Amino acid sequence: MTDKDMRFDYLLRLGDNSLILGQRLAEWCGHAPMLEEDLALTNIGLDLLGQARMFLSYAGEVEGKGRDEDRLAYFRDTKDWRNLLLLEQPNGDFAKTMARQFFFDAFQYLQFEGLAKSSDDRLAGIAAKSLKEITYHRRHSADWIIRLGDGTDESHERIQGAIDDLWGYLPEMFDMDAVDDAMLADGFGVDVAALRPVWDDYVNGVLAEATLIRPADSWSVRGSREGKHSEHLGYLLAEMQFLPRAYPDAKW
């Protein structure tokens, strides 16, 4: 891979994370447990969509083949997506959505804190702008973890179950492959492996306050960096990409 290819891939990873999670949150629109939370989830989803647009536009320019944000969002198949497996997992109940959100918010906050210091001004700018949004996302999801964990018997059971179900998807966040290493050496990217202890401290604190048990590290799955996804991504893309694929020239 040339340096250009690696930058393109790295930007896709960032953009795809935001876009896929944003799409998942959009599925809650009109279905959240109450109106206030319906708005909160779609607000957060739109924040993520905004991040995705900036990353994918940048990725398209780096690639230099004339693909813009829409082309990258709507005309790639599953094997070309680089989002973390965690983020494409189905919403499940509200507890599962919040557990997924909390784990990622806590990670993305640290990742973007690092990216805001990137040697690349444009990437640093996108990260700094997004970090304000993520600070709020993390507050929102952490509040819910505590509220559900330290809430009723049923809410405790559901959020603990969701955490147990998702735990094996988390190690992938902290993987470093050749692209990550090269981008780190460049000063372009972040050492995500080094974020693990900080992430652990923060997450352990919230879980303890929520009276929840941190699961043991047993199973784990990975593969997103090579485009190996769970079956769920295909269904998500089918819904997200249907319109532009069926009517490629459709205008808003």
Next chain:
Amino acid sequence: MNIETKSELPLYEVFIRSKNGLDHKHVGSLHASDAEMALTNARDVYTRRGEGVSIWVVKSTDIVASSPEDRGSFYEPSDDKLYRHPTFFELPDEVGHL
């Protein structure tokens, strides 16, 4: 747990200050389980389009309101006391608009 608390969270009233130096104004209400959730909900429901720089939330049950039956004794006695309005002063021209 009774049915009411199970189905509905408590109601909060939301006040937003749109700019520094202005007053907080009542903008509406929302449901939340506690004050912290009321604050974040208010942020999401009422400040999405840059409406505010500060939010107050207060439990609706903590607001003491006058009742419509009190209208006579509360407000009507002031109707015939025009001398309480500052309309009898002659302003010197130099003052201009007040």
